[in-house]
Amino acid sequence: MNINKVDEFAKEMIFEAGKRIREAFSYDLKVYTKSGANDLVTNIDRETELFFIEKIKASFPQHKILGEEGMGENVTSLEGPVWIIDPIDGTMNFVKQHRHFMITMGFFIDGIGKLGYIFDVMREDLFYAIEGQGAWYNDSPLRKLQPVPLEEAVIGINATWVTPNRVVNHEKMIELVHTIRGTRSYGSAAMEIAFVISGKLDAYISMRLSPWDIGGGTVIAKEVGAIASNLKGEECNLLSKDTFIIANPSIHHQILNDYIEEK
C-alpha cells in the first residue's frame, strides 16, 4: 500500500465532507439526544460518517472502519488496515456555536498509526501527519515541541476537574491550576489535541474519551514528540474508552506524578 496515496485520498475526502457540512447545516440541521440531554448528535454527524464509510469502502473494501455513530462495523480488533473516525468532534459546539468542531480520523495498520487528521471545518484548517514523514498545519511543517516549564504552561481542562468528581482528587487539580500560567476549555477534544500538537496548549486532560476522539491525534502527536497516554501513563487503548492526557514531553510525567491522583 502506498501510504502517500492513501493520504491524498483521505485529505480529498475530508475537504469534501467539510464543504458538505458548511453548506448543509444552516438549512438542514436536526438535533437528537443519545445517552442523555447533554449528549447530542445531528443528522449531519450521521450523514458525514456514512459519507466517509461509502468513500472508503468504494476504494478499499477490505479496510475496517470504526466510527462514533456506529454506521460502520463492530470493530473488535486492530488487526489489518483500520480507520477510526469521528465525523464531527464537538457536536455541542457545532449545534450551539456553529464553530470549533472538527472532523478527525486516524488510519492504522495492525494497530500502528500511519495517518492522522484533525480538520477545523469552519476555519478550513488541517492538522495532519504521516508516520515517519512528519506533521503539518496546512502547508507548514509542525516543529518538534520545545520544553516548557510547568509554571509557564497553558493547559486544556474543564471545570469538572476542580469540583468534586469520581475520577481524581480535585484538590490536587486546584494546586495544578494555581501552579500553571492558565487554563482553556474549548469543547472539542480533537481541537484541544491539535492545539497541544502545535504548541498553542501545553497539555490537555480528559476524564473519559473514546477511540475516535483521539485516534487521529495520537498519530500526529508522535511526529511532534507530544506524549499521549491514559492517566496511569499507559499507552492509549484504541478499542475502548479511557482517561486521557496529551502533553508537551517536558511536563507529561510531572503532571501525572505530582498532580493526578486517581480514585
Ligand code: IPD
Ligand atoms: C466530545 C467532545 C468533548 C469531550 C467529550 C467528547 P463529540 O465529542 O470531544 O470535547 O469532552 O468527551 O465526547 O461527542 O462532540 O464527538
Ligand code: CA
Ligand atoms: Ca458524540
Ligand code: CA
Ligand atoms: Ca468526539
Ligand code: CA
Ligand atoms: Ca462526534
